Amino acid sequence: xxxxxxxxxxxxxxxxxxxxxxxxxxxxxxxxxxxxxxxxxxxxxxxxxxxxxxxxxxxxxxxxxxxxxxxxxxxxxxxxxxxxxxxxxxxxxxxxxxxxxxxxxxxxxxxxxxxxxxxxxxxxxxxxxxxxxxxxxxxxxxxxxxxxxxxxxxxxxxxxxxxxxxxxxxxxxxxxxxxxxxxxxxxxxxxxxxxxxxxxxxxxxxxxxxxxxxxxxxxxxxxxxxxxxxxxxxxxxxxxxxxxxxxxxxxxxxxxxxxxxxxxxxxxxxxxxxxxxxxxxxx
Amino acid sequence: xxxxxxxxxxxxxxxxxxxxxxxxxxxxxxxxxxxxxxxxxxxxxxxxxxxxxxxxxxxxxxxxxxxxxxxxxxxxxxxxxxxxxxxxxxxxxxxxxxxxxxxxxxxxxxxxxxxxxxxxxxxxxxxxxxxxxxxxxxxxxxxxxxxxxxxxxxxxxxxxxxxxxxxxxxxxxxxxxxxxxxxxxxxxxxxxxxxxxxxxxxxxxxxxxxxxxxxxxxxxxxxxxxxxxxxxxxxxxxxxxxxxxxxxxxxxxxxxxxxxxxxxxxxxxxxxxxxxxxxxxxx
Numbered sequence: 401x402x403x404x405x406x407x408x409x410x411x412x413x414x415x416x417x418x419x420x421x422x423x424x425x426x427x428x429x430x431x432x433x434x435x436x437x438x439x440x441x442x443x444x445x446x447x448x449x450x451x452x453x454x455x456x457x458x459x460x461x462x463x464x465x466x467x468x469x470x471x472x473x474x475x476x477x478x479x480x481x482x483x484x485x486x487x488x489x490x491x492x493x494x495x496x497x498x499x500x501x502x503x504x505x506x507x508x509x510x511x512x513x514x515x516x517x518x519x520x521x522x523x524x525x526x527x528x529x530x531x532x533x534x535x536x537x538x539x540x541x542x543x544x545x546x547x548x549x550x551x552x553x554x555x556x557x558x559x560x561x562x563x564x565x566x567x568x569x570x571x572x573x574x575x576x577x578x579x580x581x582x583x584x585x586x587x588x589x590x591x592x593x594x595x596x597x598x599x600x601x602x603x604x605x606x607x608x609x610x611x612x613x614x615x616x617x618x619x620x621x622x623x624x625x626x627x628x629x630x631x632x633x634x635x636x637x638x639x640x641x642x643x644x645x646x647x648x649x650x651x652x653x654x655x656x657x658x659x660x661x662x663x664x665x666x667x668x669x670x671x672x673x674x675x676x677x678x679x680x681x682x683x
Numbered sequence: 684x685x686x687x688x689x690x691x692x693x694x695x696x697x698x699x700x701x702x703x704x705x706x707x708x709x710x711x712x713x714x715x716x717x718x719x720x721x722x723x724x725x726x727x728x729x730x731x732x733x734x735x736x737x738x739x740x741x742x743x744x745x746x747x748x749x750x751x752x753x754x755x756x757x758x759x760x761x762x763x764x765x766x767x768x769x770x771x772x773x774x775x776x777x778x779x780x781x782x783x784x785x786x787x788x789x790x791x792x793x794x795x796x797x798x799x800x801x802x803x804x805x806x807x808x809x810x811x812x813x814x815x816x817x818x819x820x821x822x823x824x825x826x827x828x829x830x831x832x833x834x835x836x837x838x839x840x841x842x843x844x845x846x847x848x849x850x851x852x853x854x855x856x857x858x859x860x861x862x863x864x865x866x867x868x869x870x871x872x873x874x875x876x877x878x879x880x881x882x883x884x885x886x887x888x889x890x891x892x893x894x895x896x897x898x899x900x901x902x903x904x905x906x907x908x909x910x911x912x913x914x915x916x917x918x919x920x921x922x923x924x925x926x927x928x929x930x931x932x933x934x935x936x937x938x939x940x941x942x943x944x945x946x947x948x949x950x951x952x953x954x955x956x957x958x959x960x961x962x963x964x965x966x
Contacts, residue, residue, distance in 0.1 A: 524895070527898065528899075543897075544895065583895050586884070586885060586888055586889075586892055587885070587893075587896055588897055588900060591881060591904070592899060594877060594881060594936075595958075596954065596955050596958040596959075597935040597936050597938075597939055598873070598874060598932065598935075600957060601869070601873070601935050602869060602961065603957060603961050604931055604934075604935070605931055606869075607961060609866050609869055609870055610961055610964060610965055611965070612807070612827065612866050612867070612870045613870055613965050614807040614826075614827075614870065614871055615809075616809070616811075616871055616875060616905075619906065620874040620877065620903045620904070620905070620906060621874070621903075622899075622903070623903060624955075624958045624959060624962040625962050628952045628953075628955035628956045629952065631955055632948045632952045635943055636943065645884065646936065648888055649880060649936075650933065651887075653876075653877075653929065653932075655880075655883075656876060656879065656880055656918075660918055660919065660922055660926070661922075665919055668915045668918065668919075669911045670911075671879065672914055673911045675882035675886070676879075676907060676908055676911060678883075678885065678890060678893060679882045679904050679905075679907040679908050680908055681893060682894070682896050682901065683901070
């Protein structure tokens with residue numbers, strides 16, 4: 401297996417971890433897939449569904465792999481890695497699939513000793529759905545995967561991980577971790593924050609109004625169904641970037657407020673036309 | 684045609700007007716459907732697609748109908764109705780399908796003389812798509828249609844319009860116009876406003892970031908593709924209600940900002956859990 405790995409450990413068998421497991425099996429890029437988690441019963445179900453070949457609740461056992469994929473909420477990466485590191489054999493490759501990169505990459509690089517090759521990656525393929533029940537081998541097809549190597553990252557390993565993600569159908573892009581976090585603060589973290597706040601605006605004004613939700617409300621708040629456990633970590637770890645984007649967003653709210661308070665409404669229309677045009681440049 | 688109408692004029696053959704035309708024909712509730720508009724070429728296409736049976740750019744001609752449906756942007760209802768009213772024969776029923784009701788109903792009721800039966804209605808079945816090309820007979824199937832009768836509305840006509848909407852598959856609900864506007868300021872108008880502002884936040888920070896949009900950004904900004912022409916009218920006509928909701932929303936943004944600035948993150952998680960729970964109570 402020049403490009404693949406004999407044994408792959410998925411630390412956190414959820415939507416993303418489970419989907420990667422399925423994709424690697426389908427492409428013949430992993431001989432054996434170990435699922436690590438805390439919950440026996442859940443892992444057993446994942447095994448039954450054929451997502452993993454073996455499961456364990458022992459980090460030591462999960463460490464016996466050629467590739468380790470950190471796929472838990474980002475907030476537990478540090479603790480997990482600190483425990484895991486003593487069990488790892490030289491040459492093991494570790495990747496993470498977290499939505500925040502600068503803090504994660506800086507922290508984990510300090511923990512791993514020489515001989516352990518760590519590469520930060522972020523597949524843009526999450527969902528409001530959580531759990532391996534929603535996992536599918538084609539989750540990453542045509543999805544972007546951002547890889548954030550640093551000066552310390554082994555170039556051969558980066559190439560290997562690039563090919564691994566490409567084999568799942570993903571489109572790989574390299575980026576500085578700080579740049580990644582700036583972009584996704586705006587393009588993903590801010591929309592999630594807004595969505596949670598919009599639903600809580602309904603909760604504050606009148607919970608009963610929720611039954612009048614039409615397709616517009618539903619699509620603009622779909623991501624408020626996302627996991628709070630996952631998102632509190634992302635919000636905290638990328639706080640500065642998100643707060644900056646939020647400030648700009650609040651200025652835009654003030655702008656439209658001002659436009660709504662004066663006639664004629666030509667400028668209000670132009671404001672919306674600008675948004676419509678940019679939004680229509682993507683599908 | 685006890686429940687149906689011999690001739691129906693659709694004033695503004697777009698997504699909603701066109702879909703109602705198709706639904707009425709399918710259910711045998713209209714013998715002849717006239718499409719009124721300003722653009723000959725567009726009307727000709729609607730005729731060719733079988734959405735309307737006849738078209739005209741003369742309001743006088745469109746007035747020769749038993750049921751007239753106002754389906755243009757709400758901002759032109761007043762002007763159109765003022766011109767239309769002199770051509771109407773006694774007994775004509777007029778409905779509108781606008782997203783704002785209090786201002787519309789109050790204004791139009793003053794314009795119509797005795798003998799013209801006006802009923803305000805709002806089918807919750809819009810889309811970011813505009814134009815009769817997207818019209819379909821089942822657009823209103825299982826959609827809510829809010830009817831907002833007043834003390835002046837003829838009760839027999841209200842019942843007839845209720846049955847008309849029900850026959851398209853819609854679920855009719857009666858409501859005071861002011862209550863309608865409060866609810867939809869929150870459940871539809873605010874989400875649209877937020878969506879336009881979120882896309883313009885990207886325009887301000889870096890337009891190029893748009894290519895990193897994932898499914899979350901896309902679904903939460905889909906409605907920013909809506910018609911600025913249509914939405915500037917809605918924003919202006921329901922301004923006070925929308926601004927009130929916007930104030931509450933901004934307080935929620937401040938709340939999450941505060942929660943993000945302190946550890947532990949239990950309260951931040953609870954804030955999101957509350958939103959998730961309410962959002963999950965609908966599909």
